[in-house]
Amino acid sequence: MLQLCVALATVIVGALASAGSMRALYLLPALLPMSLLAAAEVATLPHFIQRLSVIAAYALYGTVAVALWMLCLMIAVDGRVPAWSRLDQLLPTTNIPQAGIGAVTLAAAATLAWLGTVAWIQRTRLAGVFAWALGITLLWMLAATLLLPWLNAAKSYRSMFDDMREHLPAQFDCVASIHLGESEAAMLEYEGGIVAIPLESNPEARCRLVWVQDVQTKADTPPDPSWRLLWSGHRPGDTKERHRLFAR
Secondary structure, rough: OHHHHHHHHHHHHHHHHHHOOOOOHHHHHHHHHHHHHHHHOOOOOOHHOOOOOOOOHHHHHHHHHHHHHHHHHHHHHHHHOHHHHOHHHOOOOOOOOOOOOOHHHHHHHHHHHHHHHHHOOOOOHHHHHHOOOOOOHHHHHHHHOOOHHHHHHHHHHHHHHHHHOOOOOOOOOHHHHEEHHHHHHHHHHHHHOOOEEOOOOOOOOOOEEEEEEOOOOOOOOOOOOOEEEEEEEEEOOOEEEEEEEEOO
């Protein structure tokens, strides 16, 4: 089994290293065999280390869970984001969607279930592993139930592309792109119905429209002085990424 994990991790990392495009996100499949390799030694740890690991996991995830519940309660009561959360620097606060009663019920059930594992987890040989795994699972559940409407409104490309359509010419031949990421290109096709032609690999493309992705701190000057800006925008909760559409 261990040999299979080593071989699988080696093949995944080797294949990605030789691929044409490489992102840290692509290494996620390698975490599975690496986790199995690490788990093989966890059961041999002394009992007091396992106990300390459990205490640390429940203290950390319990504190974060309480903070998430307090955050959602304060937003529901006051309608504003508390200053201590600093979330106003990451997410839009003009209109905060609220979680529904079903989502809140599911979040409460997950929290109670997590608390119910405290007595059981002490009797297992892998108490430390279970404590950290259950803790991160709880946080994902709380984020996916209590904060999902807010996160979706902030990180969704839908409103950005809806705004872009209002500035799109009635007729055009094609859309070229500069520095458009893989994820953004897929969302542009899904939400906007536009298949962008990257100029980096197709410099001969002579599309009338050019989609440029860069950062908001960059100057507003177009890549070519003759290009005319048609639209500029970004996701509601994005303070770094910027998209612009030019006509040439």
